[in-house]
Amino acid sequence: MPTRQEQKEQRRQEIMYAALDLFVKRGYAATKIADIAKAASMSVGLLFHYFESKEKLYEELVKMGLQGTAYPGAQKCEHAIDFFVQFAEQLFTYMRQQPYVAKMFVLMADAQRSEGTPEHIREIAMQVNTIEQFVPIVEWGQKEGSIKQGDALALSSAFWCSIQGIAEQYAAHPDMGLPDAQWIVDIVRAK
Amino acid sequence: MPTRQEQKEQRRQEIMYAALDLFVKRGYAATKIADIAKAASMSVGLLFHYFESKEKLYEELVKMGLQGTAYPGAQKCEHAIDFFVQFAEQLFTYMRQQPYVAKMFVLMADAQRSEGTPEHIREIAMQVNTIEQFVPIVEWGQKEGSIKQGDALALSSAFWCSIQGIAEQYAAHPDMGLPDAQWIVDIVRAK
DNA sequence: AAAAATATTGAATATAAATTCAATGAACAA
DNA sequence: TTGTTCATTGAATTTATATTCAATATTTTT
Numbered sequence A, B: 001m002p003t004r005q006e007q008k009e010q011r012r013q014e015i016m017y018a019a020l021d022l023f024v025k026r027g028y029a030a031t032k033i034a035d036i037a038k039a040a041s042m043s044v045g046l047l048f049h050y051f052e053s054k055e056k057l058y059e060e061l062v063k064m065g066l067q068g069t070a071y072p073g074a075q076k077c078e079h080a081i082d083f084f085v086q087f088a089e090q091l092f093t094y095m096r097q098q099p100y101v102a103k104m105f106v107l108m109a110d111a112q113r114s115e116g117t118p119e120h121i122r123e124i125a126m127q128v129n130t131i132e133q134f135v136p137i138v139e140w141g142q143k144e145g146s147i148k149q150g151d152a153l154a155l156s157s158a159f160w161c162s163i164q165g166i167a168e169q170y171a172a173h174p175d176m177g178l179p180d181a182q183w184i185v186d187i188v189r190a191k
Numbered sequence C: 001a002a003a004a005a006t007a008t009t010g011a012a013t014a015t016a017a018a019t020t021c022a023a024t025g026a027a028c029a030a
Numbered sequence D: 001t002t003g004t005t006c007a008t009t010g011a012a013t014t015t016a017t018a019t020t021c022a023a024t025a026t027t028t029t030t
Helices: A004-026 A033-039 A044-050 A054-068 A080-097 A099-113 A119-126 A131-144 A152-172 A181-185 B004-026 B033-039 B044-050 B054-068 B080-097 B099-113 B119-126 B131-144 B152-172 B181-185
Strands: none
Touching (some): A004 A044, A004 A054, A004 A152, A054 A099, A080 A131, A080 A181, A099 A152, A131 A152, A152 A181, A152 B099, A152 B152, A152 B181, A181 B152, B004 B033, B004 B054, B004 B152, B033 B044, B054 B099, B080 B131, B080 B152, B099 B152, B152 B181
């Protein structure tokens, strides 16, 4: 028998996962509190007992996304290209194992990109560094010969956006599966 | 001096472009009629003089997207890979030349994917054939040796989703530019 | 120029969705 | 056991936004 504290935490989790799923499938604005409540099998009133507003719930989700998203560093790679391989394979593995990883990935991107996002939430979402983190690694790989030539930021961006697009597809239709990570890494790989 | 018919058509266009821009930047649900009206420099009432509802406006946009999206066929390519090169380069060229191409691209994908889309609109959006159209070309290229091996549908999907992700980024931040089309084609290219 | 048709506006209304709340039930502490 | 606190509900309220409308201005037709 779980303590009341645990129960409470459990409830909050349920709400958050239900909201994450719907926010990703329909978008934040299109998702009704009533739908989230239904998905979490509870009344609207109870949902508000746990979260003071829809926006606050969104904020909590984005904060959770910020935590969970500790991407693997460029540990012990002989070649720069190996970093990208590791990165993509690890990410895809997580996504396959835990559906919420893919969803969170999409949620964070949305929060960053959409003009509809309340400013203070966008700021939180912006804290995940994304494209920029790849630039130095691309540059290293270009010197070294394992990464193709070209504007390093543009290459990083192409890689990242592709993963983004794939994550969106996967979040919406997990049944379709994820591609071979190597295929995507070929975007940056030297010929 | 334009005729009234032309004026009317002009007005409708203005509204549609304003709506396209906002739908893409914020999402359909998050976009307020009042915002569209302001972006199109007209009153809310006038907007309703031209479109009977927000949903109808959305529908018209999706129909427009269906028209405009006559993708180039696999004309006269010696190798399958050339088709993908042509396709990506042509698409990127259009996107660079006409901002609305990238926006429309994103709108259509959203309309297809989002659960929030009214069913009859989704059906219209679904008529653009996307991933499936690539499968036979991938298969041809695999026999031929110009496309890498692996599940043809998965490969097609990876290619398409990547372009999708890049288009989304570009629609939101056109200033960042588009990558070299060849980089993306490398997803499917045989080594 | 007068009449008719169309364009345009913004405030009024209707609708939809978020948020509150008073009431009830269940668990806990005494 | 009994009182107290927390969980839970759904209907009532508030707020946000789509939609309507009556009034006015402009253009076209006769």
